[in-house]
Amino acid sequence: MFTVDSISIRYEQKNAISNFSFAVKQGEVVSIIGPNGSGKSTLLKAVARHIPYHEGSVEFEGVNLKSMNAKQVARNMCMLSQKNQAPSDMTVIDLVSYGRYPHKKWFEKLNNEDMEIVHWALERTHITAYKDRTVASLSGGESQRAWIAMALAQRPKVLLLDEPTTYLDISHQHEVLELVRELNRDMGMTVVMVLHDLNQASSYSDSIVVVQAGEKVMSGTPNQVMTPDMIRQVYRMDAEIDYLSTEKKPRIHLLSTAR
Ligand SMILES: Nc1ncnc2c1ncn2[C@@H]1O[C@H](COP(=O)(O)OP(=O)(O)OP(=O)(O)O)[C@@H](O)[C@H]1O
Numbered sequence: 001m002f003t004v005d006s007i008s009i010r011y012e013q014k015n016a017i018s019n020f021s022f023a024v025k026q027g028e029v030v031s032i033i034g035p036n037g038s039g040k041s042t043l044l045k046a047v048a049r050h051i052p053y054h055e056g057s058v059e060f061e062g063v064n065l066k067s068m069n070a071k072q073v074a075r076n077m078c079m080l081s082q083k084n085q086a087p088s089d090m091t092v093i094d095l096v097s098y099g100r101y102p103h104k105k106w107f108e109k110l111n112n113e114d115m116e117i118v119h120w121a122l123e124r125t126h127i128t129a130y131k132d133r134t135v136a137s138l139s140g141g142e143s144q145r146a147w148i149a150m151a152l153a154q155r156p157k158v159l160l161l162d163e164p165t166t167y168l169d170i171s172h173q174h175e176v177l178e179l180v181r182e183l184n185r186d187m188g189m190t191v192v193m194v195l196h197d198l199n200q201a202s203s204y205s206d207s208i209v210v211v212q213a214g215e216k217v218m219s220g221t222p223n224q225v226m227t228p229d230m231i232r233q234v235y236r237m238d239a240e241i242d243y244l245s246t247e248k249k250p251r252i253h254l255l256s257t258a259r
């Protein structure tokens with residue numbers, strides 16, 4: 001689906017991402033994990049073309065990302081940032097409708113089919129009741145769901161989510177991750193997300209990429225990646241791992257800071 005090949009990203013003169021490669025297959029759910037400041041958001045932003053990369057290449061279905069126009073990028077992928085801000089007077093339904101514009105020509109109005117998709121996205125994220133409120137008036141969790149609805153309305157091939165569970169209580173965290181899983185299973189949507197919770201990354205991902213200080217430590221299945229050694233190296237914590245017999249996914253128990 002897309003291949004990130006040896007990219008480096010600099011802020012001012014300093015490398016935030018160095019010589020980083022990974023590949024995402026069509027229909028996969030991939031999580032990016034790593035400590036604060038390790039470069040996860042930077043990596044996601046470069047893939048979404050929100051910021052430039054300075055070396056290497058990104059190819060999306062065989063096409064160089066740098067050669068795509070903005071609309072092509074938007075039809076292929078949608079990124080939700082860690083902090084999303086809508087204009088203060090924008091209503092929820094306006095925000096979600098905005099997701100349809102990459103599919104329209106200049107000045108073309110939204111038609112019935114677009115509005116059906118918008119209402120489907122509102123329903124799917126349980127925010128239909130808030131559709132006429134301003135996004136600014138919503139709680140952190142409600143607003144997070146409104147942004148996810150906007151992304152759904154865009155029907156991208158790849159959904160890039162930077163910490164999608166921030167602000168959400170545990171039940172809504174579960175709901176958002178289940179929604180991600182359903183979209184992946186029902187619609188074949190490819191998902192790349194940054195998560196901090198190792199158990200969530202383990203249970204919701206096909207593959208995990210571990211970032212430390214701008215470099216890739218390793219990538220692989222949850223079973224390959226979630227080891228006490230990786231957790232000690234990257235997070236300086238001791239951990240025990242067991243396996244949920246139903247899913248055979250590793251479950252991580254953090255013990256204490258490693259000495
Ligand atoms: N616009 C910027 N200008 C200068 N430095 C930046 C900029 N954005 C990020 N950085 C730096 O780049 C590094 C990586 O930041 P990034 O936001 O990608 O980390 P992260 O892994 O997403 O962290 P977190 O888990 O806290 O979200 C950090 O040292 C950060 O301070």
Ligand SMILES: [Mg+2]
Nearest residue numbers: 040041042082
């Ligand atoms: Mg970040």
